[in-house]
Amino acid sequence: MYSLHFLVILLIIPRGRGQESTQDVKSPEICENDCHFYNTSITSSTIKNWPSLCTTVCGNLVFNADTDLTGEQLEPYFQKLRHLNGIIKVELSNLTSLSFLGNRREFKCEKGELIIARNSELKNVSAIEKWYSMTPCIWHVVLNPKLNFKPHCDIPTSNFNVDLNVYGNLQNCGCRNLRAGPRSLLYFPKCTSIAGSANGGLKISQISEAHNVSVLTSLKKIEGVFEVYNTSLQDLSFLENLETISGNWLPYFATFSIHDNPNMARLGLKSLKKLTPLNGGLLVGFKNNHPDFCLTTYEIQLFSKSMAHFSDFEARICSDTYRKDEEKVCYFTTLKDVDSNCQHIVGDIVINDKNEKEIEKLNKAIIIYGSFTIEDTKYLEDLTFLKHLEQVVGLKMDSGPIVRFLSNSALKNVKFPIMKRPPFQINHEPVIEINGNLEIIFNNVQECKLHEEQTQSRVKYNGDECDALEELSFPSQSSPTQSFDYVESSTVEKFEEESEITSGTMENELSTGTSVIAITHSSVEPTTKSGNGAQILIVLISFASIHS
Incomplete structure (x- = not known):
């Protein structure tokens, strides 16, 4: 008689990076009717439409050259704001400080980015330390000539969704949490080591063979995330001195990630010697690169040595057999x-x-x-x-x-x-x-x-x-014992001539009426050349347990 059992498993899948639920999309249900702001920028005229009594607002905060209010004049309007469903953009404004947005603010990063750029008088952005992005977001803080951004370079440590892109300010982040793109390369520091915090490190995107990447040739070590995506590069051979990548452990996405590079057929990191953390702590992904993307045996050896875990592995082994260490x-x-x-x-x-x-x-x-x-x-x-x-x-x-x-x-x-x-x-x-x-x-x-x-x-x-x-504990071959194992008699009839057999019934051990025998290990020698006696004994015991 068979009985069927069904196991219902509830899968709780954590949201990964870049995944958005339907709640991330701005909709009328998120905010009350009187808590929407529809103007394209903040000015002395449009500020009158700002729902200053609302703690949650649906709309965009855009401060630009048309913004004709000072921070002191703006502050009363935003005192109750705690949640913004929209973008924050401060660009080409005359603002000197963002302290009027200094209280705790949470926002859903529409379009995946926040922009603070080309503000000629901006000096103080300490307010952003209290901003919290509820969705993955690149914070572009660029080309603000009077801004010292260095004290804020560790924001990603406390705000996991934040990805910094900082360059062209009075002071930037030095060799910490860097992004290499067509514009930022012009301001890129010459680093031998890059440090990252949380999901920061070195990220390379939107560049091609035509861009001058020589500033990266002196790089020897990356700590944190290493990601290369949306480029036209054929390989990463320009990182000719890179020896160590020490990745962070992150729960949902790869910290060594090469993806969406349609021309990239090789990794090309010829000087790479060390990958950490070890024992599965490094999550690696290769996805959506050139169809012939390949890794050398030396590169694969590095990943296997660190026991890296792969989220995606769209790669093969390169056909050439050359190794720098000349091993065959x-x-x-x-x-x-x-x-x-x-x-x-x-x-x-x-x-x-x-x-x-x-x-x-x-x-x-x-x-x-x-x-x-x-x-x-x-x-x-x-x-x-x-x-x-x-x-x-x-x-x-x-x-x-x-x-x-x-x-x-x-x-x-x-x-x-x-x-x-x-x-x-x-x-x-x-x-x-x-x-x-x-x-x-x-x-x-x-x-x-x-x-x-x-x-x-x-x-x-x-x-x-x-x-x-x-x-199923078996004696060692050097120490035979007289212990007994029980099996059904019908399965061992052919061994009666070779074994000392005792028939009996074990109603307490097996189902009622099951005939059993006992075979001593000294009778069916486990030390025979073929080992058949010991092996068959294992099979018979398993058989008996199935029918018991």
Whole structure:
């Protein structure tokens, strides 16, 4: 008799960067009828229409050359304003200070940007420290000749949605939270290191090969977000001295992100040596670049070494085999054809009974870029032939286990001799699958979990997690015991001649009337060459539990 159970899962999906709900769109329902402002700018005439008694206003705050009021004159009108559904734009005005907007203000950043630009007399913008953007927003603070913006460069630390674009002021942010674009490049500081806060760092957009990017060639280190998007660049080779990218951990979007660059076919960061944080803390994305966008084995090795997590991986391995360190790269076709000097092997490697005599070809392999499987071998007992293998790197999103040991006759030991890092899978935890082998690989849960610890991976042993072995504890081959395991008698009739069998009934343990027998481990020797007795015992116990 079967019973069906349905599990209903409620998915709560956090809103990522750039995603807007319908509430982010200005609509009459957001504000009361008398709390709308429809004029295009603030002047002595239009200020009379400002709903000064409202705490939430739908409309735009635009101060420009037509604004003929001082900050002192404007202040009374905005004392109650707390929420603005619209844009804030201060451009070409004669204002000297924005203190009239100094109380706590929340606003939904219409069009994704706030502009404070080309205000010849503006000196004080400390009020923006109390502004809070409820949606992702680029704050353009540019070309204000009397403005010292340096004290405000850490705003993104307290306001996660804020992305700063600051240049051409009296003082800017130095080598902190920078954006490189067609206009800002003219004012770009010559930095060897760029520091970022929260979602700040270095962002490059809207530039092409025609722009002068020489100011970036001296850059050696980026701390924070590194993002390149909406450019016409073919690669990033102009960052010829960049050695370290130390990204922030951010929950919803990549901190190393290369996207929407239709001409970019290569990354081209030839001097890059170090990526942090380690152990999955760096979120990486490659998306919507040139259809042939590729990464070198050296670049992939850097990402796998840091155990980066990928949100998007629209990339392949570059076809050329050159490496700056001169280590040999080969593409795998068959084990017989592999050059025995290969150190980096690209492709899915399968060792089986037809090629297991060729395994010495892998003696010098350091990294395998693909999956690694040993299945149906007859004589292979361990992995000692992998003398230099440091890591297996999977390059497919949502793939299954990339390291597998399946249905081998003699394989006893699956420990990698010197593996330094866990198998790497680009968007989920590494899994090692061990299934259907005739020899016992793990005698107990401790051995299985030790292998998980050594490989820093999750092990699936004969279809189960390591914890499942707690109920199936087997004696070591050097210490036979007389412990009993119970199985259904109908499944072991053919072993009666080889085993000491005792029939009986265990109504308390199994379903009523189930006939069982007990087999001693000393009778069905687990130390036989094939290991059939011990392996079949495992299968029978599992069978009994299914029908109990």
